[in-house]
Amino acid sequence: MRKVKNFNTVIFLQLVSRNIRTDYLENVTGFAWLVLQPLLMLAVYAFVFSTIFQARMPEAEGVGFVPFLAVAFWPWTAFSEAILKASSSITANAALIGKVAFPSELLPLSTVAATFTMHLIGYLAVLLFLFLIGTDLHWLGFLWAIPLLLLLALFAAGLALFASALQVFIRDTAQILPPLMTFWFFTTPILYSSTMLPDQLQAFFRWNPISWFVLRLREAFITGFSGFGLMDLLVPLLSLLTLLAGLGLFRRLRGHFEDFL
């Protein structure tokens, strides 16, 4: 049994490295883009939001809008892209699934792991850059950010398992998912602060688990911890339950993927 686990780890790592390298394989500069692209994106956001929109945020007086956005934006991108990419990981690897017997849940899981790895490297680059130009971010925020991001990745993995299994049977998933994720993006206080919302909406949006991640990440790096609440219990629980339920559903269905691919 232990042996089997080891095999799966090897396959998993192979799939993760393959996933990461697929995007950069034929680039001249190769992996430099892992760091360069996020920094370019940061420059674009700085220009758009600070110069064109002149966005201001009451909580972000000390650091400005761009760091306020950046702290939440990269984790969200990792989360959203992980789910979207992983949702088609089974259909895209139909040939592999029909010919080789291996635990196919490794496909969406490795896609999530690869996407998080890539975007978190970018996140790190962006945060370091902000530090270097003298933005007032809390160094100790990293201690909090690591478990938060890990939990976010587990939550993404759970949803990715659902989405990828569903897409085998219902191909429309590929069309529904992107607008759904966009909707989720705008209903999560990433571009704005939840305090800017009317009270009624605020009470409702509070139940969005990603709002909790965003809030805690901003607190960790910028505004400081505001005290425990109910969501500190619910969101980790929800993330783990999603992962377990996703795995359960996936394993129930995976024996039939071949019939529907």
Place this chain on the structure above:
Amino acid sequence: MIQPLVQVEGVSKFYPRVHHPWERLRAFAALLRGKEPLHGAEVLRDVSFEVMPGESYGIIGENGAGKSTLLKVLTGVISPSRGSVLVRPRVAALLELGAGFQPDFSGLDNVRMKASLLGMSPTQLAQRMDEILAFADIGEYVHEPVKHYSSGMVVRLGFAVVAASDPELLITDEVLAVGDESFQKKCIQWIESFLQRGNSLLLVSHSMFLVQKLCHRALWLHEGRAHMQGDVFEVTQSYLAWHETRVDRERQHRQNLSGQGGLYRIEQFNICNSVDPSEHVLQQGEAIEISMTLIAPDGRPPVALFGIVRADGTAIYGVASDFDGIVAEQIDESRFRYRIRFTDLPLLPGSYSIRGHAMDPEGLRVCDTSEKRLRVKGQSRELGFVRLQHEWIDGKDADACGMDTVKGSHSD
């Protein structure tokens, strides 16, 4: 007690109907409730067999008999709708040698991926890498993306990794047919030494020769059922016999059908002076005369084609009336007669068929066919089916032409 390596019990496999998106949805709903979507095509039905250690099994059957599905069930790629499959040893499957190869990645990258799928650890792979590259023998191409490979190179690399994974049971489909002659030989040699080490093989093949050579037992699948299983020679021989009768039935069926399709039909097809209407018997070298009356409703003379084939259908000789510029003898408005004589028929003793075909007046389309059996008697020990004119040259006047060609033919 020795336990079987593979235990297959009452395995059935249905493919659900999934052409329409709503059917997919319904099948999906059934699966969510924990039910099997049973409607649809039944590919395997109640198949059971066991493979004992050191024993090799051949799986034979026509196209579409369910062989590939059975292999997929055995390797765990698909789960059976009913029944159970137990596979104990370390299995390597050669269902499709390039499976899991990503075209954009280099051969080396793909070897790493495939090795991990086959359960090799990175250290094991590092130890065996030289062995793999030597077996694949594709040189510097391993650093190239696989999309630039020829299909033969993909097969070489795929087989090399599988060979290095040191399986106890090898499950293989008709994949070896892809490589070139020398690589095929190498693969067969590897499989033979693999079997000598006490391992087992599960082989799907249409080559009865290969099955008999490599397997002890065989399973004959017919329309998804285990039609026969047991000793490899018994099963393969019954399978071949069954095929022959089926080909024969088809031929008869075709004969019954003929005559309905075309405008020009055969009214009468006779071997002159024949005693037995079902089979004409003649001595080697005797002459034979055939006459055929054709019906042409439009009054235009049809072309006649005569042919001689061996009992299994191999063509020996054929000639049409328009090749020789022969015009039919008109009997009345719509009936025409052709007569042909083969003098000194050079057929060697054996069973043959003589066929007559009615063709359209342009000599393009066969409209009707008729056939008579022919048996040539004789004491000849010559080989083949036609006696070729020849003479033996006296040793004394041998000229230079003999010697050189003998030397040349030994070079390969």
